[in-house]
Amino acid sequence: MQNHYANFDDFYVDYLKEHQNRTSRRLHFVGTSLSFVLAAIAIANYQWWLLALAFAQGYAWAWVGHFFFEKNKPATFQHPWLSYKGDMRMWWDILTGKIPF
Template sequence: MLKAMNFRSLEEFWAFYVNQHSMPSTRRWHFVGTLFSILFLFFSVFFSWWFLFFVPLSGYGCAWYSHFFVEGNVPATFGHPFWSLLCDFKMFGLMLTGKMDREIKRLGKRPVLQVF
C-alpha cells in the first residue's frame, strides 16, 4: 500500500523525485522512455494516429521497469501523476543539456555510482 505524501510545491516534489531517481541507469531508462514517447507522438501526428498507443506504453514501460527492477522503489507516478510527468520532462531536459549531475549536487544528493 502506498503512503500518500503531501508536497507544498513542485520544487519540493522535485527534490523527492530526484531522490527516487538516484541511480544513473534509472535516469537513463527514463530518458529513453521519454525520447521514444516524444518520437511516437511525432509519428502519430505526421504518419498515423495508431502510434499514439505507444506514447504511454514506451514512456511508462521504461520508467516503471527502472523503478521496479533497477532502483527498487515505487514509481512516483502512482501517487503524484501530474507532478511526476512534469519532473520527468524536467529531468529529460537537464539530461539532454548535460546539467542533471549539477542538479543532483545542487539538491545535496550525491549521484550513486553504478557499473552498469
C-alpha cells in the first residue's frame, strides 16, 4: 500500500486489492457484524466494557483473514483511520451485494 492517499476513494481501491480472498472478506464481515452487535448490547445495557471487547474481536477476525488467508499485513498498521473507514465501507458493500460474500 502507498504511504499517502489524496482521498478515501484512492485508498479504498488499494484496500480492496488487499482483500481479494473471499474467506478473508467473510471473516472481516463476521467480525464487523459481531462488533456492531456487541456495541449495541453494551449501550443498551450500560456495560461499557463490552465496547472494548467489540473493538478487539472486530480486529481479531480481520487479522486472522490477513495473516492466514491473504498472507499480507493489515492496512491498520499503516493507515488506522482509513482502514477503519475501509472496513465499514467494505462491510456495507458486502451487505448490499456490491462485493460478493
